[in-house]
Amino acid sequence: MKQKIGAAILSLIILISFSVTVSASNRESIFVDMSLNSQFYEAVYSMNSKKVMRESMIPDGYSIAPTRAITRADAAIMLYRLLGLGFEQGNTYLDVTSKHRAYEAIHTLSAHGVLHGFTDGMFRPNQQLTRAEMTKIIALAFEYEITSEVQIPFLDVSSTFKRYVNALYMNKITSGVSATQFDSNRHITRQEMAAFMNRAYQKVSISDYNDVEVEQSLSELISKVQWLTLQNVTSNDPNLQPKDILIDMKDLAEEPFLSQSINNYVNFYCENCAKVPAIRYVDFNLPYTIKITSETSFEVNGIVPDGFIGKGYRAHIILTKVNDMWKIKSFSTTSFEDAPLKMTIEEAKVYIKKYIDLNSVSDYPIYKIEHIGKFEDIAYDKFRINNEYLYVMNLNTGYLTFYPE
Numbered sequence: 001m002k003q004k005i006g007a008a009i010l011s012l013i014i015l016i017s018f019s020v021t022v023s024a025s026n027r028e029s030i031f032v033d034m035s036l037n038s039q040f041y042e043a044v045y046s047m048n049s050k051k052v053m054r055e056s057m058i059p060d061g062y063s064i065a066p067t068r069a070i071t072r073a074d075a076a077i078m079l080y081r082l083l084g085l086g087f088e089q090g091n092t093y094l095d096v097t098s099k100h101r102a103y104e105a106i107h108t109l110s111a112h113g114v115l116h117g118f119t120d121g122m123f124r125p126n127q128q129l130t131r132a133e134m135t136k137i138i139a140l141a142f143e144y145e146i147t148s149e150v151q152i153p154f155l156d157v158s159s160t161f162k163r164y165v166n167a168l169y170m171n172k173i174t175s176g177v178s179a180t181q182f183d184s185n186r187h188i189t190r191q192e193m194a195a196f197m198n199r200a201y202q203k204v205s206i207s208d209y210n211d212v213e214v215e216q217s218l219s220e221l222i223s224k225v226q227w228l229t230l231q232n233v234t235s236n237d238p239n240l241q242p243k244d245i246l247i248d249m250k251d252l253a254e255e256p257f258l259s260q261s262i263n264n265y266v267n268f269y270c271e272n273c274a275k276v277p278a279i280r281y282v283d284f285n286l287p288y289t290i291k292i293t294s295e296t297s298f299e300v301n302g303i304v305p306d307g308f309i310g311k312g313y314r315a316h317i318i319l320t321k322v323n324d325m326w327k328i329k330s331f332s333t334t335s336f337e338d339a340p341l342k343m344t345i346e347e348a349k350v351y352i353k354k355y356i357d358l359n360s361v362s363d364y365p366i367y368k369i370e371h372i373g374k375f376e377d378i379a380y381d382k383f384r385i386n387n388e389y390l391y392v393m394n395l396n397t398g399y400l401t402f403y404p405e
Helices: 041-049 072-082 103-111 131-141 162-170 190-202 211-236 243-249 257-265 345-359
Strands: 056-058 061-063 289-294 297-304 313-322 325-334 369-374 381-385 389-393 400-402
Touching (some): 211 297, 211 325, 345 369, 345 389, 345 400
């Protein structure tokens, strides 16, 4: 179903040892409507960190609406994001126009045979999804073997869905709600969908990953490291101690990055703010390379561009899989002074378009990007967008910003 990832090169690994005494956890839920003690929390947190399940901002903080029932359109969007698929034209449905929020997801997954409409030509995107219906799309999306030799112990599954429930049961994705009940006809909630997707995704072979899935895995870990660090800063500032974070960081990191991240915990750096985690997101819109080194390890060489929270750099990161969970094993950097990007004007134009498409709040279509020269006193190039807006960019560091005139 998916396009495989490309090749990469090796780089330097920084080794730092750091000995500390373990203390109690200071970790908290990042969602105001979901407890850290919920059996679904880790799955929901993982899907949210991968940008598969989006949060909402409310006055009290971030809401994830874990118990809200999901629709067929919701499920399509989540799977589309999780699998890192590119748009493909699929079946045409009378009730899914090109303006529908799930248009790309529904078309692409139907093209892959994961989603199907009804005989009346409708998809019914707003219809709530049952647990039994969920098993079918999960089984098809992850390409499980669908067999008529059913071995499930559940007594409440209709003949229509027995094969699909069986596929999830045999792959240890579900054990039902009891020894004999699956609760087939109950509408599935967001947190339950997250749990099923998370279990299925954890068992995917790395050789089947595409670039988006690599990006998601890395970005998820960076997000979790940042959240954990900031929560501990809030709890322990100004008397930060390495022991404050060790017990939680062990879930996200292996040596040597474990010691390195703990060392960074008490040595924050930032140009325009007081405290931020030292590890930052790799920008996958800039050149990057990926290398699979084993079934439990891969490497990413990417770029963290200059930005408002500090100097950028070339990043070399190694991830390793332990008990079905990815962890950061190594993180090292090379400065732009030692290895500048040396982007061409055309490469910069491609990046600028991607950047504006992803970050612009005005959502205006880009029909023209024109290079109009450099500043005389600083090494920034000027780009005019749509004959109106001016952006400036350093082609050696990836720094890009809107320039008000």
